[in-house]
Amino acid sequence: MKHIWIATAFAAASGQPCLAQTTVQWQLATGYRAESFHTQNIERMAADLARASAGRLRIEVKPNNVLVKLADIRQAVQDGKVQAGETIMTSMVKEIPIAGADAVPFVVGSYADARRMWTLQRPLIDQHFAARGLQALYAVPWPPQGLYTDTPVRTAADFRGARMRTYNQTTERIAELLGATPVDVPMVEVNQALATGRITSMITSAVTGVENQVWGRAKYYYEINAWFPKNIVFVNRKAFEALAPDLQQMLLAAGQEAETRGWAMSQAAAAEATNELRSRGLQVGRVSPDFEADLKRMGEKFSLEWVRSVGNEANRIFVPYYVDSKR
Incomplete structure (x- = not known):
């Protein structure tokens, strides 16, 4: 696992000696466009995390398959080639069949149903991820x-x-x-x-x-x-465990906030697009x-x-x- 460590120094106004602050720089690979609401949500999570950690943990988001192709992202994060990634959950069904639950047709009929499904699915995903050296942060559905x-x-x-x-x-x-x-x-x-x-x-x-x-x-x-297919954002577990405990908690908190925000963004995107179809006849x-x-x-x-x-x-x-x- 390659980390980029950036040492910064600052001096107090009183003339105290300079103290070193170390920044951990991660990269997050996604196969989706920068304009996608999923990518925008990740960017906001990264910005929130950089602010909460006073710059000690920074995540550079790499969209549109520029770092790793979408189909290869889960394996790349698992292998430690990149610290974090996002993929659609159905892309993992060969390795983790339970990831396909949200793509079974005509089971969930609303965002509330999709949320209940995710609540039941998440513990199983966490178990499979742990066995593969991964740590899930959050999942957000696409519009239905x-x-x-x-x-x-x-x-x-x-x-x-x-x-x-x-x-x-x-x-x-x-x-x-x-x-x-x-x-x-x-x-x-x-x-x-x-x-x-x-x-x-x-x-x-x-x-x-x-x-x-x-x-x-x-x-x-x-x-x-x-059906409501979901994207999932996750990190390499060794990279996660290498973080200071407070940074781990900040990352998990930022992920929880991103999940809440992302579901709202998905609903908004669905409503906006449906209204656009109606306005177009x-x-x-x-x-x-x-x-x-x-x-x-x-x-x-x-x-x-x-x-x-x-x-x-x-x-x-x-x-x-x-x-x-x-x-």
């Missing part, structure tokens, strides 16, 4: 995944004959369960695919829809809140109660399949989650 269509949707039957954009096994399975034809389309080709009728529906967030300016092609946006709303019930049944099916694939550890999340949901 919504449904875009070119015609109104009232029931699941309306998807028969539709062409749904897919990009992984989960979205392919959703299309098949709805009776739609799955069409693999990368996001950069979505506008063209919508304009030509290659796809007639897709599931993605309001934020992504705004970024890709889907108005004029997609006509309806349904807030189905299919899309019909925005919820699906019918009957279709919503269909989606919940799909969520139960997906969660059972996920529990079978992950094993007993998954029950430590979903059993209490569903029990609490029915209270």
Whole structure:
């Protein structure tokens, strides 16, 4: 683990001898753009930490894959090549299957549900991270995944004959369960695919829809809140333990504050993007109660399949989650 130590000196006005103050300089790798609210939240955490520690701990944020590629960040932090990092939790499922709980479709339906899910998921993530020499700081969700269509949707039957954009096994399975034809389309080709009728529906967030300016092609946006994928920020445990105890506490406190702020930023981004879609002419709303019930049944099916694939550890999340949901 390479640290950058910066010695600074200062003298008191009384003429006392200079005292040495050591600054620990870390780097944090993320694969997301500097403009992303996730990256902005990390930057604020770093600024808060530098201020609280009087400059003794500084974190330089390296966005947009410039330091480490997104898919490699967890391993790079684990190996000590970089002190801290951020990645989307679903990128860790091969090594840590329990990290995929927040991406099981139609289980959580609101930010409050997503928070309950994270409360149950966090202790298990902490255990897996500890075994790999990592220390989690916080996690923040992306805005929820919504449904875009070119015609109104009232029931699941309306998807028969539709062409749904897919990009992984989960979205392919959703299309098949709805009776739609799955069409693999990368996001950069979505506008063209919508304009030509290659796809007639897709599931993605309001934020992504705004970024890709889907108005004029997609006509309806349904807030189905299919899932709330989360990004997680974490550090190398040896680097963490090498910090002075007060710096450790400052870092953990800054992480807790960043989590609270980040969830609020995510909700704000979702609301702003949804309003933008509405202002651009899309019909925005919820699906019918009957279709919503269909989606919940799909969520139960997906969660059972996920529990079978992950094993007993998954029950430590979903059993209490569903029990609490029915209270």
